[in-house]
Amino acid sequence: xxxxxxxxxxxxxxxxxxxxxxxxxxxxxxxxxxxxxxxxxxxxxxxxxxxxxxxxxxxxxxxxxxxxxxxxxxxxxxxxxxxxxxxxxxxxxxxxxxxxxxxxxxxxxxxxxxxxxxxxxxxxxxxxxxxxxxxxxxxxxxxxxxxxxxxxxxxxxxxxxxxxxxxxxxxxxxxxxxxxxxxxxxxxxxxxxxxxxxxxxxxxxxxxxxxxxxxxxxxxxxxxxxxxxxxxxxxxxxxxxxxxxxxxxxxxxxxxxxx
Amino acid sequence: xxxxxxxxxxxxxxxxxxxxxxxxxxxxxxxxxxxxxxxxxxxxxxxxxxxxxxxxxxxxxxxxxxxxxxxxxxxxxxxxxxxxxxxxxxxxxxxxxxxxxxxxxxxxxxxxxxxxxxxxxxxxxxxxxxxxxxxxxxxxxxxx
Numbered sequence: 190x191x192x193x194x195x196x197x198x199x200x201x202x203x204x205x206x207x208x209x210x211x212x213x214x215x216x217x218x219x220x221x222x223x224x225x226x227x228x229x230x231x232x233x234x235x236x237x238x239x240x241x242x243x244x245x246x247x248x249x250x251x252x253x254x255x256x257x258x259x260x261x262x263x264x265x266x267x268x269x270x271x272x273x274x275x276x277x278x279x280x281x282x283x284x285x286x287x288x289x290x291x292x293x294x295x296x297x298x299x300x301x302x303x304x305x306x307x308x309x310x311x312x313x314x315x316x317x318x319x320x321x322x323x324x325x326x327x328x329x330x331x332x333x334x335x336x337x338x339x340x341x342x343x344x345x346x347x348x349x350x351x352x353x354x355x356x357x358x359x360x361x362x363x364x365x366x367x368x369x370x371x372x373x374x375x376x377x378x379x380x381x382x383x384x385x386x387x388x389x390x391x392x393x394x395x396x397x398x399x400x401x402x403x404x405x406x407x408x409x410x411x412x413x414x415x416x417x418x419x420x421x422x423x424x425x426x427x428x429x430x431x432x433x434x435x436x437x438x439x440x441x442x443x444x445x446x447x448x
Numbered sequence: 449x450x451x452x453x454x455x456x457x458x459x460x461x462x463x464x465x466x467x468x469x470x471x472x473x474x475x476x477x478x479x480x481x482x483x484x485x486x487x488x489x490x491x492x493x494x495x496x497x498x499x500x501x502x503x504x505x506x507x508x509x510x511x512x513x514x515x516x517x518x519x520x521x522x523x524x525x526x527x528x529x530x531x532x533x534x535x536x537x538x539x540x541x542x543x544x545x546x547x548x549x550x551x552x553x554x555x556x557x558x559x560x561x562x563x564x565x566x567x568x569x570x571x572x573x574x575x576x577x578x579x580x581x582x583x584x585x586x587x588x589x590x591x592x
Contacts, residue, residue, distance in 0.1 A: 417566075
């Protein structure tokens with residue numbers, strides 16, 4: 190009986206996709222939500238108390254507003270976001286065919302602005318860009334993350350994985366040291382999560398505003414006293430892509446709330 | 449085991465890059481002599497260990513009833529003075545990777561071999577020699 194079970198388990202292991210050392214098995218992946226206290230969860234769950242929903246509403250207004258020399262709104266090309274944008278954020282960063290490299294949702298929004306609306310790109314972390322990306326990502330709430338599936342994305346996922354494993358900064362720590370090896374523990378009393386990117390852009394109580402995933406990654410880098418990569422840099426995009434592929438199957442939560 | 453790992457390393461570490469680092473001798477699994485040549489101050493050491501910017505209690509906990517903000521990524525420091533000599537504690541702070549090559553504990557008195565160090569921190573050790581000595585003096589008092 191026991192032998193059979195062992196053989197069955199071995200067969201299962203052989204069939205499962207190879208897990209690299211230190212990586213979290215699919216069925217053990219957990220959103221940051223599951224590490225939070227009841228108050229923060231309640232704030233995220235109730236749209237009337239979730240401060241991120243204000244940005245979603247602002248984004249909805251911007252979606253319908255004509256801008257740029259082309260005098261076009263997002264809606265003029267994409268129609269009702271509720272159907273046209275459903276599931277889109279769950280696939281980002283995605284390969285841009287013309288650029289032959291991955292772009293983030295923020296970068297995609299700005300490419301639409303420059304190419305189709307003939308408007309100036311919005312600044313990273315500006316209120317309008319956060320609002321638009323929150324509105325678009327909100328249409329994927331509940332959709333399982335599938336970014337990184339595109340075969341063309343593979344080398345960029347791999348680049349992101351290497352960055353995740355790379356120790357850096359004066360404290361000489363890698364993302365994996367905290368988010369693969371030490372989640373569920375406490376850093377200065379605060380829970381360390383798996384660093385899953387399920388809820389971005391999200392409202393951070395500490396920031397008192399909505400912020401992008403790149404802002405979060407840059408603060409982890411400053412935390413280990415490393416030189417943070419610039420917004421939109423290939424390294425941050427690759428890290429973001431790796432994080433999304435690492436979160437495969439987890440549902441999107443935008444806008445999440447975190448302490 | 450630990451001793452075996454670092455045995456034979458009776459060597460003078462010559463610090464090439466950072467002028468601020470004082471030279472020190474590793475003998476066996478420790479650094480026997482004070483980095484500054486004089487003993488540290490345990491009271492100052494305690495305050496340093498508790499200061500967030502020193503980073504110890506991000507990961508460690510210890511006999512510090514006055515703060516809730518302690519970590520559990522690393523062993524509790526209670527009794528560290530029973531488990532380790534001052535010489536071992538000094539080497540652990542200077543470069544914990546001498547005890548465990550994979551350790552996540554930063555090397556507090558090293559400034560080379562690091563990647564993408566932030567501008568404000570480049571070419572500086574995390575702690576000064578005097579701060580290391582104060583912390584060693586404090587840890588040595590942690591006996592139960």
